[in-house]
Amino acid sequence: MSRLSPATAWALYDWANSAFATVVMAGFFPLFFKQFWAGSLPTPESTFWLGLTMTLASLVLILMAPMVGGLADALGWRKRILFQFTLLGAGATGALWLLPAGAWVWALILYGVASLAFMASNIAYDALLPAVAEPDQFGPVSSRGFALGYLGGGVVFALCVGMTLQPGWFGLTDATQAVSLSFLLTGLWWLLFSLPLMRRVVEHGPVSRPQVADAMRASLGQWRASWHHLRAEPRALTFLVAYWLYIDGVDTIIRMAVDYGLSIGLPSDGLILALLIVQFVGFPATLLYGKLAGRIGMARAIFAGLAAYxxxxxxATRMDSALEFYLLAVGVGLVQGGVQALSRAYFARLTPPGREGEFFAFYNMLGKFAALFGPILVGALTLASSDHRIGMLAVLPLFVGGAWLLWLTERLGKCARQKEEAQ
Known part of the structure; x- marks a missing residue:
């Protein structure tokens, strides 16, 4: 571990927490919750409680994110806050292993806590990017993180899927025990691979630190202060709106893909295979995407990704076979990680020094708002046209609008540089 560079140690946190995103959030929890913990509840009721839990976790994040970011900046506590939320999230995830059948209330509580901790830890994690890389390396280092996240999430998810398909090979009695054990394995994975960051990344705190009590009081009014600081940075504000739009489109495609796959008759095990394809294609593709950004610039590389989407x-609107669905998964894997990684790196260049946590609090909030408009637009257009394929086209305005605002962000930067040169 001592031989790892700070940048690689930082990137390994993506490897660590992506296990939760892949195995728990996208993979096993929704299915296991309905079939094991909430099996006695009617399906509509279990769906309601699961959706409510995720909504509440997101709302709590929205309320606390500016305070977390402001406190991290004021006290230089980004690593401390990151590790505290990691302990909370990994602990809650691992505790799911202990719950018996029917314990749906406790399952939702632990899942809500783990989801909140996962989202909150990313505020401090993203804010540490300037501590491990110079601005001209933000793109490659951020891409390395997302690439490791795809690989790490894919590796642990493949292991967990293998345990459920062949529990006897692992000394387990059945698939139920295998899925339950997957939660413990994911919590341990998350915690273990966060240790390199904690040991190798050196955080440079503020020159003068306020008293903890003063910083706590100041953080309570952080919403208004953060909004004032963000308005003073028009490029950062414009990019945040652009990011909100196009990442909404990205997440809508991800979330609608499963429903679309089922609509063309793809079996559920085929959907798991498609998810694994995205994970393992995403690993090398994200690294290559970072190199592409080094040659043509981050903005142009993001534009290319949006065009690919x-x-x-x-x-997707013309797809009608399982093979095409798998090819679609390859296409998503080629660009998804690159767009995500370069967006983080691009925004890091726009954040004023000393306000990384504060600004990335807004960045992560908007990321959690992703897929807010897309599904509604798709549903409305599908209802109006009575054609699911036409409904998917409703996502197009999100990519077009996001691309236009990204172009406007670039224009603002060019105007600012011309003004400085003229002076």
């Missing part, structure tokens, strides 16, 4: 979307 438009083509993927148009292709």
């Amino acid at each position: 438009v083509l993927i979307l148009l292709w």
